[in-house]
Amino acid sequence: MRLSSDELVFWRHGFIKVNGTLVYTWALMLVLAVGSKLVTRKLSAHQERSRWQNLLEMIVIAIGKQIEEIGLRDAGKYLGFLGTLFLFIAAANLGTVIPGYEPPTGSLSTTAALALCVFIAVPFYGIADRGLGGYLKSYLEPTPIMLPLNIISELSRTLAMAVRLFGNMMSGTMIIAILLTITPFLFPIVMTALGLLTGMVQAYIFSILSAVYIAAATRPAGPEPIPTPIPRTD
Amino acid sequence: MLIDWFTVGAQAGNFLILVWLLKRFLYKPILAAVDTREKRIAAAIADAEAGKSLAQKERDEFRNKNEAFAAERAALFARAGEEAKAEGARLLAEARGAADALSAKRGETLKRDAANLHQAIVRRTRQEVFAVARKALADLAAVGLEERMAEVFIRRLGEMDGASKSVFAEGLRSASVATPVLVRSAFDLPAAPRAAIQQAVNGASAAEIPLRFEAAPDLVGGIELTANGQKVAWSISEYLASLEKSIVEVSDGAVA
Structure with missing residues (x-):
């Protein structure tokens, strides 16, 4: 029994290899990119629009609102990264309903790669928003004594993200595989349905945590000013 | 080993490529369509507001004109009534005057006719009287x-x-x-x-x-x-x- 699709190697040339994780990822990328292209090929700016356009608009707008609710001011700037994170993980996890499919997120290499992307994106957005000094200064808050702890926190949360997603997805697949061997067919179906829910929750958790980390890195130091209500003039 | 570092690097690259692809084919077109629609709706709402304000203005204008027209009509009716009454009185007085004049003329004519008749009778009577007297005197006393x-x-x-x-x-x-x-x-x-x-x-x-x-x-x-x-x-x-x-x-x- 394979623990991850990394072990399913199709082609190898020294260090370079094409395994199941990469193949399933490419398939997902193809589906997402081609699907988006097909739907957005005939976009309507009028009231009447297709169901697929409605669906994509709902998804994109919902992701943008979620990003804004977390505290990121310009949602459009983070939509590409955070939205893709959520869509990729969600699509990878929802694909488990297809027989023979192994989610790339069940591979620690994939989750580690995603966590590394977040690990790099946090200082990237932080420096872009607050400048290098401002961002580095955030490691000394609330006191310089916290610097080692902040660095450890930065590393550990990246590791936690990778392992959390991997563990959940791998365990779900493993449990279904085990149940298929020892229980009637009903239980694996129930567990697959539960796995869909778990996959969506994990996609949500991963992207939300990423947004929170980026928001924490881009948020200016000190207490946030209390917004004063602006009197309506109309 | 659970982590294959080549796969990690490849997946990170795949993810970045996917970010670019989705930005290119999903987020930008969708957000552009939404923005265009929002602008269109905002323009439609602005047009509707403008039309509404224009309609309200025209309604007020029409109402004012209607009220002015009603007032003018009432004034015209009142003036026409007064003029008709005055004209009726004038025509009545004129008719009365004409009737009086006709009556006076008729009286004059009657008087003249009576005078003419009287003169004719006097003349005829005189002629008759003399004729009778002459004849009587001639017959009786020769x-x-x-x-x-x-x-x-x-x-x-x-x-x-x-x-x-x-x-x-x-x-x-x-x-x-x-x-x-x-x-x-x-x-x-x-x-x-x-x-x-x-x-x-x-x-x-x-x-x-x-x-x-x-x-x-x-x-x-x-x-x-x-x-x-x-x-x-x-x-x-x-x-x-x-x-x-x-x-x-x-x-x-x-x-x-």
């Missing part, structure tokens, strides 16, 4: 009416009292050939009555008095002598007066 009138005239001269007679004689004597005493009669007197009158006048004045005989149709049957403001006359006008009075009464009754 004497002409003129002769009989001359006799009556002469008798009147004789019946004058003394004072009157002397004053009259004085007046007669003042006459001359140039200014003879005028004897007027309704018709030309024949020679015999003229001679009788000449003789009576000469007798009354004890002198030869020149006389000038003249026919006067308005004298209504009779003889009149005028000398120096003195006048001796007889005619049948007094007889005709009673007849005229009764005829006037009859004609007035007919007019009323």
